Amino acid sequence: MDNHSKGFPMTQVFGFVLSLVLTFAALFVALKTSLSFNAIIWIIGTLAVIQAALQLFMFMHLKDGEDSKAQTINILYGIFIAVVTVAGSIWVMSFGM
Structure with missing residues (x-):
């Protein structure tokens, strides 16, 4: 057995929680701010790119x-x-x- 199958998957849980934070941040920006439409789209797009990179590293084991x-x-x-x-x-x- 390798080291990735032992114990509690803490990095996956951290990645999941961070993905939820980014999702709710995008939701907050979209619904609760009075920014312009273009600013909201740019912020949500940036958060989406960050979340995609996070998931590549945390869940797809890109670094491993x-x-x-x-x-x-x-x-x-x-x-x-x-x-x-x-x-x-x-x-x-x-x-x-």
Whole structure:
């Protein structure tokens, strides 16, 4: 057995609690502040990127890998696919092509 399967998963619990804090911070910004729409969107987007990075490190064990080059390539590929999907969806919804 390796060290990750022993004991209480404290790092996962910490990551989960921190993810909840970021989610509720975004909820608070969206519902309880009188900021402009653009400011709210930028703050929520920033919190989302922070939460995605947190989850990569805490839950997907990005820092624990033996082959960090392959993990980096996989992460970059995933980001590329996400950007292409979002940009393509916006293009189709905006221009109808």
